[in-house]
Amino acid sequence: MSTHDQESRDQASYVASCPECDVDLRTETPNEIVAFYRRHYRVTGHEVQIEHAQPEIDTDVTGDGLKDVVGQLQDQYENGVPFGVVAAVMSERGQSIGETLDEIHEVRMTGSLYEPQDDHLGAF
Numbered sequence: 373m374s375t376h377d378q379e380s381r382d383q384a385s386y387v388a389s390c391p392e393c394d395v396d397l398r399t400e401t402p403n404e405i406v407a408f409y410r411r412h413y414r415v416t417g418h419e420v421q422i423e424h425a426q427p428e429i430d431t432d433v434t435g436d437g438l439k440d441v442v443g444q445l446q447d448q449y450e451n452g453v454p455f456g457v458v459a460a461v462m463s464e465r466g467q468s469i470g471e472t473l474d475e476i477h478e479v480r481m482t483g484s485l486y487e488p489q490d491d492h493l494g495a496f
Contacts, residue, residue, distance in 0.1 A: 402456025452492025
């Protein structure tokens with residue numbers, strides 16, 4: 373990786389890429405990573421990976437499970453934890469964006485999580 377590429381990554385809070393297509397997205401908005409994943413996967417079938425994420429969170433997230441992660445973060449967000457922040461934290465635990473979105477759906481169906489607004493989560 374060149375110094376310029378590293379500087380670009382350092383400047384963006386969130387960076388996601390598709391290694392198969394060599395395309396990426398650099399953004400300050402966590403849910404743009406999720407939108408990028410959805411569009412790219414729908415068109416190509418390729419998984420997008422989070423390369424770099426620096427979510428603005430005030431606490432160390434110690435939970436490993438999705439519900440625990442959302443529960444620990446929900447007090448920091450007025451209208452729910454953005455999916456992109458959840459995906460970034462779960463990525464640190466070895467879970468892909470696609471796996472995280474699938475798990476969000478599964479856990480929401482059990483009633484343990486809810487969506488106070490589109491693409492944001494709260495835990496009961």
